[in-house]
Amino acid sequence: MTALRTVVRHPTLNLGGLVTLLLLGTAVVSQVWTPASPTQIQITQRLAPPLQAGLLGADHFGRDLTSLLMVGAWNSLSIAFVAVLLGMAGGVLLGTLAAAWRGWAEEVVMRLADVTFAFPAVLSAIMIAALIGPGATTAVIAIGVFNIPVFARVSRAAALQVWERDFVLAARSAGKGPVLITLHHVLPNIAGLLVVQATIQLALAILAEAGLSFLGVGMPPPHPSWGRMLSDAQTYLSQAPHLAILPGLAIALAVLGLNMLGDGLRDIIDPKLRRKR
Amino acid sequence: MIFLLLRRFTALAITLLLASIAIFLVLEILPGDPAAIMLGTEAREDTLAALRREMGLDRPAYERYLNWLGGALSGNLGLSMTYKVPVAELVADRLAVTFPLAFLAILISTAMAVPLGVIAAANHERPADHGVMLFSQIGVAIPNFWFGLLLILFFSSYLGWFSAGGFPGWDDPVAALKALLLPAVALALPQAAILARVTRSSVLEVLGEDFVRTARAKGLTRRVALRRHVLRNALIPVVTVMGMQFSFLVAGAILVENVFTLPGLGRLLFQAMSQRDLVVIKDVVLLFAALVIVVNFLVDLAYAWLDPRLRQG
């Protein structure tokens, strides 16, 4: 009951959840319906400002901006989602194993995490793009790789705490091996924390994806992408400022929503931290 | 102390070595034939062969790696395939833009974030606190390259105070700094948003410590106790986060340099990618990664200065 009340009364959580839901809804709807075709070129309404062509105007090819933004939400979210999922899978595996085995395995994992931290997504994306060209795969790998050490550190720290608990001790004395203990006791106990971290990483991944497609190493045209829309808008900055403002606003809103949702979830999962933030 | 330094230096060397191996693996071993990638699928067989020879691809991988590493350590980074000039020269020119840009961004973000965080903590749960937290939430969500575009839109297109990009060179330091100001602000905003938050929670935590009460019992005013006793102790986590953020700063510099068409390392890397100049990419990526690693190493050392308990090791 009290947990439910906290959820209901938590403004950050509610607002963040609402924005995230809106984002998800837009992305899903874009796959079945958009106000206009996001690929249809209509030179007559080229660079049209909002309300003059469609709700939000048109881009430099005369494509409907509303539709482009909607499909952009889908593309951005799906890349971010897959990348974070990959990073989480790899990171949690490494982190929990490091916590289970300790010793040199832990040392190796943490050193590797240090090294990977030196390669922000943009940097590795440029390396990969130079080899296999730009595209969704490049973006997913680059963002995913940078997420591995994040999840490795978080899950290792959390798993180490679980390993100190009494029920793990009991399981160990009952003869359970580290792998089973990790599966049965550690993972269920750190799942909440991982969900919180994943929400926040999703926000960061959306930012990174936007950066990659801004540089032209993300999803290639004609797939609409918020970052590339911004990159295209640079050329028409003074003629059509809405092209530079609206996609950025979409990114910021998406990130803001996910961050607030993550903060709210953390408050509920870990009330101890609450007073400090 | 010396033992501690030695251990840290060893860890630094190992991390740097691992990073260079990772780069070498990705860019020289994974593709199989880097020369084919650089010249594209339609290259003639004799040009390919010439490039392979030039890049030393006929020699074994470990020899190439050691050559590259040795070159990197002695400042000989090889020859750019597209520019036909030594990469070291290219990099040196570009560093003269990127380094001041990053430095300026750190300066601006710290100058903004630390006072904001302290003000928020000193006014805990009051309007000033809520205001700073709101700024932080929004600042974190704004992509720096978009913020850069907005700055250009307002200060260049609308007000006409700054040029929309480009770099005049350091012959005229004032003009150079002016050209770096907007990009640095764009780069600094998200960093400042995070730092302000970290500073706030760190100051709040230290404010609750017993020794702050001891200081107040000496008769120090709230403000003086904050300055003399809280700040230094609160800065330790702030410096950690600054070190961790350096990696984002590097990524941000690549983006922001492209928004403002600054001839920096990020732009060089971007151009090298477009031209598939693997030699330049390899060197610049190594430089960026090494920068991140060394900065984090320096942050580690800074702890010892901030927290005397860590000096003995």
Next chain:
Amino acid sequence: MLEVRNLSVGIATPSGPLALVEEVDFRLEAGRTLGIVGESGSGKSMLALALMGLLPPAARASGSIRLEGDELIGLPEAALCRIRGKRIGMIFQEPMTALNPAMTVGEQIAEGVQWHENLGRRAARARALDLLQRVGIPEAARRLDDYPHQMSGGQRQRVGIAIALACRPRLLIADEPTTALDVTVQAQILDLLRELVAEMGMGLILISHDLGVIAETADDTLVMYAGMPVETGSSAAIFARPAHPYTRGLFLAMPGHAGVPAGAGQRLQTIPGSVPEPGRRPSGCRFADRCAYVIEACRAAVPPWEPLPGGQQARCIRLEELP
């Protein structure tokens, strides 16, 4: 020198004001020591913070605190800052956390002197060295530039005392100064406090939950229970004839206790229950719920002070009927 009249501390809560400390009265003369004793939750520390003017932001003190004739209640913050450290020094419970880890002990001692007396660095450092020697740190000149983590708990508490004494205050407040220390170190610190009071002629308020500490050091004793004083008088009188049932309970719970009325036996006893939180305190005698001698009338109103021989006083309506 110090006169406290009807001092109360209240805190504003969402469900209305809440009293933490109520109706405290006492006097302290220079060169004498007042012991304040009570279990945790009795309001001792809150009382000490009220005397220092360092209450938490939501708490308010009312009544009167007169230090050498000057009223402290209601003084603006700036004026209080000129009194804290200069005229009142305070020693805290936890020597491990009460010192700034990032500042040398010399700097921390000198800081108050520089602040209040506008002394230069050199002079303040000389004073710090002097104080460090006075509180019994061996090789003080060498230890001046040590950081707190390089010292033991007892040495840190000595530094804490040096900080409190830096400006030669007239009043010293020590809140559980020995609680966190080893028994052997406890005795040394108490000896040091006694010496300093005798030598410098200041008034000392010694707060402790430990009757043994109070017995060794205090001239007068004030027993607090649930935010309210329940017994007061000279330590000699109280330790010879504890009057209030709570005070007696404290004695019975003390190992090797003395002055227990005949028939009470020599077994250690505990007082059943625990100190009620503010807001859950009984309306009459605060001790009613835990008292073995409670009658209906005890709950009707807060008992008045009942005078006993030798200036001793206790807040209990059944003093004469007690065994």
